[in-house]
Amino acid sequence: MKELEKTKRISIASTLFILVVLIAVLAFERPKHMYKVNSVNTLEKLTSNDYFISLNDVNIENDILIDVRNQFEYEKGHLKNALNIYAPEILSDTNSTIFEELKERDKTIVLYGANPDEVNAPFMLLYQLGYTRVKILAVENSYVQNKLITNAVDIEKSVANVNAFIDESIKKATQSLKKKVVVRKKPRKKIITVKKKKKAPAEGGC
């Protein structure tokens, strides 16, 4: 009798255990977004520098332009055939389905914004999420009298040689110093003419 009770307990415990495991498995939700590319591979991509594309190289058939600015800016003016996906909403469900679809259709996603800096974050995020065919359009968008002006830009171009500038400034400063010295070498002699008073003609006299 005792023996039977013991086995009963064991079976109850194990069925409960299995139930818990089953519930856990069923309740396990796959995270919506997962990285498919790890950091090291992403870094390799970044250093390869082949993710930039210029406006002339965009092929309408294979590339899909995506504007990451907000809707207001997009409606004010955007490139031809561009879709609008605002950068902070890039992971929303509808946008994910768009990206998924583009991936299936083997299209290249070309991102652009007001400047390449703005596109950097969405680009890196999408790349790490496994949309490996992403590119950055190297352009800068601005408005002149409500008209969209798109200019190509060089990324990370150094504007000036700081060392040269500093040397130049020192040179200039010392030069101006020398000039001043040269000027001071010739102090003008003041000529003070002392007029000799004419001897007063003898006064008086008879």
Added chain:
Amino acid sequence: MVKRKVAKVLAFRYKILAGILIILAGGLVLLPKYEKHEGIKPEQLLSNVISPERYISTDILADKLINQDPSYLLIDVRDKESYHTYTLPNAINIPLAKLLDEDSERYLNQDEYDVVLFSNDNFYADQAWILCNRLDYQNLHVLKGGINQWFNTVINPPKPLENMPTEQFELYSFRKAASMYFGVAYPEQFKAVKKPKKKIVKKIITVKKKKKAPAEGGC
């Protein structure tokens, strides 16, 4: 009859239970796939990346450098060549390609210093920041505008126009002083350094007035 059949099945109950457990354990093999999910969640990363909190302005950085704030560590993510041409004072060079090396991790994954990443603009520094943020490294910042902005504000500050508010003039004088600290020389700076001018002693030439000659002669 039925009872006997049940009893027969029950005789195997331990084996059945063990079998189910093993099958479930087999499920664990599938789980490590999700372990590849290295770093913080993509949603979290996105919200971190969108916020401009990571940026530090060139003026604030100049102030920290001049006051020799020991809690700041500068990291130049450009290549070696640019690093040797010009870099910020006391910066360490970690080219972007070597960002995830073991040696670099010492500098990036720590909580002693406030690390400021910079490059020519803030494009590459941002990329470095995003990669590190995914790995949940703390205390990282990005110099807004990078070396270019540094040059345009601190090294070569634009003179404010006359109709600009006083703040602009104050900012300009701060930047000018900062640029002097970082080695830029201004012509007017030398005025102060010059040897004190010898006072030219005015020679006083006294012209003695001739006394009026007493009237000569006369009766």
